[in-house]
Amino acid sequence: MSILKNAIISALGVEAVFDGNNYPASMDFCVVPRGKFVDAAKAMKKVHALLAAEWASDESQLGRGFGVFACYRWGAEYLIVKIELPYDDPIFASITNKFMPAYRFERQMKSLMGVVPVGHPDLRPWIKFEDWPEDAWPLRKSFDALKPMPRVAGEYKFVRAEGEGVYEIPVGPVHAGIIEPGHFRFQAVGEDILNLEERLGYVHKGIEKRFEALSWQEGSRLAGRVSGDTTVAHSLAYCMALETMTGCRVPERAQWLRALFLERERIANHLGDLGAICNDAAFAFMLYQMSRLKEIMLRTNHKLFGHRFMMDRIIPGGVSVDIGPDGRELILSELKKLLKEFNRLVIIYDENSSLEDRVRETGILIPEKARELCAVGIVARASGLNLDCRTQNPFPPYDRIGVNVPVLISGDVHARAWVRVEEVRESIRIIREIINALPSGAISAEAGIPAPDTSGFSAVEGWRGEIVYWLQAGPNSEVNRCMVRDPSSVNWLGLEQAVLGNIVPDFPLCNKSFNQSYSGHDL
Amino acid sequence: MKILNQILRTGIVTEALPPEVEEEIKAVGTKLEEAIRRRFSRSLTIRQVDAGSCNGCELEIHAINNPIYNCERFGMHFTASPRFADMLLVTGPVTRNMEIALRRTYDSTPTPKLVVAAGDCGCNGGIFGETYASLGGIDKVIPVDVYIPGCPPTPIALLHGILKAVEVK
Ligand code: SF4
Numbered sequence: 001m002s003i004l005k006n007a008i009i010s011a012l013g014v015e016a017v018f019d020g021n022n023y024p025a026s027m028d029f030c031v032v033p034r035g036k037f038v039d040a041a042k043a044m045k046k047v048h049a050l051l052a053a054e055w056a057s058d059e060s061q062l063g064r065g066f067g068v069f070a071c072y073r074w075g076a077e078y079l080i081v082k083i084e085l086p087y088d089d090p091i092f093a094s095i096t097n098k099f100m101p102a103y104r105f106e107r108q109m110k111s112l113m114g115v116v117p118v119g120h121p122d123l124r125p126w127i128k129f130e131d132w133p134e135d136a137w138p139l140r141k142s143f144d145a146l147k148p149m150p151r152v153a154g155e156y157k158f159v160r161a162e163g164e165g166v167y168e169i170p171v172g173p174v175h176a177g178i179i180e181p182g183h184f185r186f187q188a189v190g191e192d193i194l195n196l197e198e199r200l201g202y203v204h205k206g207i208e209k210r211f212e213a214l215s216w217q218e219g220s221r222l223a224g225r226v227s228g229d230t231t232v233a234h235s236l237a238y239c240m241a242l243e244t245m246t247g248c249r250v251p252e253r254a255q256w257l258r259a260l261f262l263e264r265e266r267i268a269n270h271l272g273d274l275g276a277i278c279n280d281a282a283f284a285f286m287l288y289q290m291s292r293l294k295e296i297m298l299r300t301n302h303k304l305f306g307h308r309f310m311m312d313r314i315i316p317g318g319v320s321v322d323i324g325p326d327g328r329e330l331i332l333s334e335l336k337k338l339l340k341e342f343n344r345l346v347i348i349y350d351e352n353s354s355l356e357d358r359v360r361e362t363g364i365l366i367p368e369k370a371r372e373l374c375a376v377g378i379v380a381r382a383s384g385l386n387l388d389c390r391t392q393n394p395f396p397p398y399d400r401i402g403v404n405v406p407v408l409i410s411g412d413v414h415a416r417a418w419v420r421v422e423e424v425r426e427s428i429r430i431i432r433e434i435i436n437a438l439p440s441g442a443i444s445a446e447a448g449i450p451a452p453d454t455s456g457f458s459a460v461e462g463w464r465g466e467i468v469y470w471l472q473a474g475p476n477s478e479v480n481r482c483m484v485r486d487p488s489s490v491n492w493l494g495l496e497q498a499v500l501g502n503i504v505p506d507f508p509l510c511n512k513s514f515n516q517s518y519s520g521h522d523l
Numbered sequence: 524m525k526i527l528n529q530i531l532r533t534g535i536v537t538e539a540l541p542p543e544v545e546e547e548i549k550a551v552g553t554k555l556e557e558a559i560r561r562r563f564s565r566s567l568t569i570r571q572v573d574a575g576s577c578n579g580c581e582l583e584i585h586a587i588n589n590p591i592y593n594c595e596r597f598g599m600h601f602t603a604s605p606r607f608a609d610m611l612l613v614t615g616p617v618t619r620n621m622e623i624a625l626r627r628t629y630d631s632t633p634t635p636k637l638v639v640a641a642g643d644c645g646c647n648g649g650i651f652g653e654t655y656a657s658l659g660g661i662d663k664v665i666p667v668d669v670y671i672p673g674c675p676p677t678p679i680a681l682l683h684g685i686l687k688a689v690e691v692k
Binding site: 129136138143144145146147148149173174176177178179180181201202203204205206207209210213218221222225226227228229231272288291292294295298299302308309311517518519522 | 656
């Protein structure tokens with residue numbers, strides 16, 4: 001029996017009701033009384049679990065009120081704790097005091113679903129802007145998503161630091177470069193950052209609500225556009241969650257091809273980031289070199305799979321493109337050249353002392369903080385946390401090929417860059433293994449339609465980190481709810497911590513080393 | 524030293540491409556350069572605005588700056604300020620939360636200004652449609668001169684679209 005399940009049972013006894021039918025065998029799911037939500041959180045905290053996500057679902061069409069869900073993770077285990085709230089009394093006790101990331105999850109749940117986390121220290125809206133009508137809760141079933149939303153008067157109150165010499169720098173939403181919109185408020189003394197407050201939500205496109213208007217098939221296209229740079233991983237996570245609901249068995253060749261696409265996406269983005277980080281440390285040479293290598297990969301993608309980023313190449317039940325012997329040859333020769341040039345560039349990075357000066361001990365997220373914030377992905381691994389769904393929740397071929405996960409503890413800009421360096425090399429190895437041992441057979445299977453009132457879950461290691469999807473079917477087997485948790489939803493909190501005490505001019509560098517998604521966060 | 528080596532070894536990277544690709548870039552590039560010379564006295568300044576995209580379009584806009592497309596050689600470059608811009612290159616669907624910022628950016632751009640909507644979302648809202656949060660294509664908020672479809676449009680498609688816009692004016 002799992003550690004998390006044990007912990008809940010010993011804390012709550014028979015008050016935790018487990019449901020084994022509704023979920024993939026890989027995870028546990030239990031319903032607890034509304035008053036026991038915090039007790040469950042305490043029990044999870046005691047066994048050092050991390051909070052992966054927290055969300056709400058409007059289950060009125062299923063004959064219930066609201067469901068509030070907290071998903072915990074420890075190692076390879078996931079456990080969802082659910083409470084049910086009556087429709088006319090949608091309040092529950094906040095778990096923010098136990099788990100930091102709940103701070104934003106709960107603000108978001110309150111803003112978009114209208115469920116109230118009692119005891120939350122900060123109930124300012126999140127994602128929801130001050131000019132939204134107070135009772136606009138788009139995730140409720142009664143909300144008409146197709147009606148334009150009026151504007152009302154309102155004001156957003158930023159946190160204020162006061163004192164002699166403290167001044168404020170507002171930045172955004174439209175930034176200087178070619179970059180997504182967001183707003184940052186710095187409080188600084190001299191050059192030193194005292195406080196940074198992020199304000200996001202500018203690119204909120206109503207994605208979670210939009211899923212409810214689409215078919216299950218179309219949903220994978222939408223998932224592939226949650227964050228354009230992570231199209232493979234997001235559509236994969238969506239499809240895997242759906243497949244757990246319908247019992248679809250994805251052919252082995254398709255699974256291997258999925259891993260191939262996932263690793264190619266990882267390399268391309270890491271190359272882009274490494275160039276961009278160096279560029280912000282005033283080393284433009286690396287940007288040109290890395291973006292050249294990235295471009296070569298994208299061209300190969302286009303040639304072999306018909307799309308530079310491989311959008312819509314992952315579909316429910318499998319993949320939509322295959323690879324022939326020529327394609328395999330092409331990838332092998334591309335990787336050989338890539339690795340050689342990459343290694344040469346990494347030596348230049350490593351030996352450049354002016355670069356070292358900028359990236360070492362800058363923007364440190366200490367391991368304790370990373371753990372407290374339940375950080376994921378590259379950010380977590382650069383701060384001492386050994387987390388990777390590819391090793392902890394592997395699908396074939398990862399269970400066979402294995403993944404060497406780089407973990408550093410310095411938590412600075414350099415560590416985040418270096419995790420990427422190691423991952424590029426490791427992904428190249430993985431792709432080679434895939435190409436050499438690719439099983440034959442079909443590349444897709446019938447995905448099927450979920451039964452009413454069932455739900456599905458998945459966690460996939462995208463290039464930024466763990467992506468979580470939770471799907472729920474309504475009374476007519478339609479999409480009742482699709483919860484998306486991009487790694488950015490938790491890691492943005494890490495950036496606010498990492499910049500403290502750094503100088504304002506180093507902010508772009510810190511930000512670039514995190515490179516979190518705005519679109520994937522704002523949804 | 525190593526840097527110098529790498530620079531020497533890399534040479535002019537555009538040479539390393541398959542000839543047909545280079546031909547394609549050159550063809551649109553030469554026309555662009557010519558049009559920019561005639562109408563914008565050699566320099567076209569672009570302000571990119573993300574009005575709500577998924578960031579996929581931005582990746583390709585970045586790509587036209589990479590050494591392979593190297594759009595600066597044709598006389599176009601990106602600016603941080605709308606006040607210096609000849610052209611707004613806008614992606615999205617326009618989110619409700621970005622509408623005001625987009626309008627303001629448009630208003631601060633000196634006339635005559637060109638507006639190019641990039642990507643299926645910028646053209647008509649794409650898969651996000653028109654909802655409480657997404658207003659749809661860019662022309663729902665500001666006038667658009669040229670549309671570049673694609674999800675996302677490839678770098679070559681972007682260059683073609685920009686050329687079309689420059690020739691329009
Ligand atoms: S057109 Fe495609 S790539 Fe561009 S923003 Fe829309 S979904 Fe993203």
